[in-house]
Amino acid sequence: MRIIIAKDYEELSARAAMIVAGQVCLKPNSVLGLATGSTPLLMYEKLVEMHRTVGLDFSEAISFNLDEYLGLPPEDEHSYHWYMHRNFFRHININPENIHIPDGMAKDVERECGEYDRAIHAAGGIDLQVLGIGTNGHIGFNEPDIKFEATTHKVKLDQETVTANSRFFADPAEVPRYAISMGIKTIMHAKRILLLANGETKAGAIYKTLYRGITPETPASILQLHQDVTVIVEESAAKYIQKNIA
Ligand code: GLP
Numbered sequence: 508m509r510i511i512i513a514k515d516y517e518e519l520s521a522r523a524a525m526i527v528a529g530q531v532c533l534k535p536n537s538v539l540g541l542a543t544g545s546t547p548l549l550m551y552e553k554l555v556e557m558h559r560t561v562g563l564d565f566s567e568a569i570s571f572n573l574d575e576y577l578g579l580p581p582e583d584e585h586s587y588h589w590y591m592h593r594n595f596f597r598h599i600n601i602n603p604e605n606i607h608i609p610d611g612m613a614k615d616v617e618r619e620c621g622e623y624d625r626a627i628h629a630a631g632g633i634d635l636q637v638l639g640i641g642t643n644g645h646i647g648f649n650e651p652d653i654k655f656e657a658t659t660h661k662v663k664l665d666q667e668t669v670t671a672n673s674r675f676f677a678d679p680a681e682v683p684r685y686a687i688s689m690g691i692k693t694i695m696h697a698k699r700i701l702l703l704a705n706g707e708t709k710a711g712a713i714y715k716t717l718y719r720g721i722t723p724e725t726p727a728s729i730l731q732l733h734q735d736v737t738v739i740v741e742e743s744a745a746k747y748i749q750k751n752i753a
Pocket of ligand 1: 544546547574638647648668
C-alpha cells in the first residue's frame, strides 16, 4: 500500500487527477471505476481541465460507477447519474455508450446487479478504481458488517451515512435509505485502487482502514489485502497516522 499525505485538498486532488490521467494516457481504453461524493469533485475538475488544455483523451475509456441511490431517476439532481454528468461526463469526450452507472430505477434490482457485474467482467475488469470513504469506513455503499464476498447488490444505508449525506438534500427525510452498490468482491477485483480521504471527519476511518485489523466493521480495511492500492490522505484526515509513517 502506498500512502501519500497531501498538504491540502488541492494537492490531494491534483495527485489523484495525475494518477487517473496517467492511467488513461498509458491505456486509452482503460476501464475506470468512478466514485461520487464531495471528495473527488476537484479531481474531476482537474481532469476536465487536462482534457481541455492538454487534450487528455477519454474517447476510448469505459467507466463504471460504484453506486447509485435506489428510487432516484437519472434526472434527479441528487442522483449519482446527475452528479457524474454535471461534474465530469458532459465536459469530456467519453463515449456515452461507455458510461455505466447502476440503474436506481431498476424494477428487478437483483437482475440489474447481476448484469452490472457481468458488464464489468465483459469489459475486461476495472483497471483503476477510485474510492472515497465514509466516516464509518464504508467504500461505495458497503456499510459496516458487509459481507466481504459480496458482488454488486442492494444495500440498506446506515443511519450515519444517511445523516452524512443529508447535507446534499433540502429535507433529510428525502435521503434514500437504499442503494445499489458494487460489492467488496467487485471492488477488490480492480487491478489498481486509488483511495481518497479529505477532512478531519475521515481521520478515524482512515486510521482503522490502514492500521487496525481487517474487519467487516470497517469495510475499507479489506484494502490491506489488495496488491496495488494508493491512498491519498489530506493532512487533517491523516492526523492519527502521522506517527506510523514517520
Ligand atoms: C457516499 C458514497 C461514497 C463516498 C462517501 C463519502 O456515501 N457512496 O462512494 O465515498 O459518500 O463521501 P464524501 O466524499 O462526500 O465524504
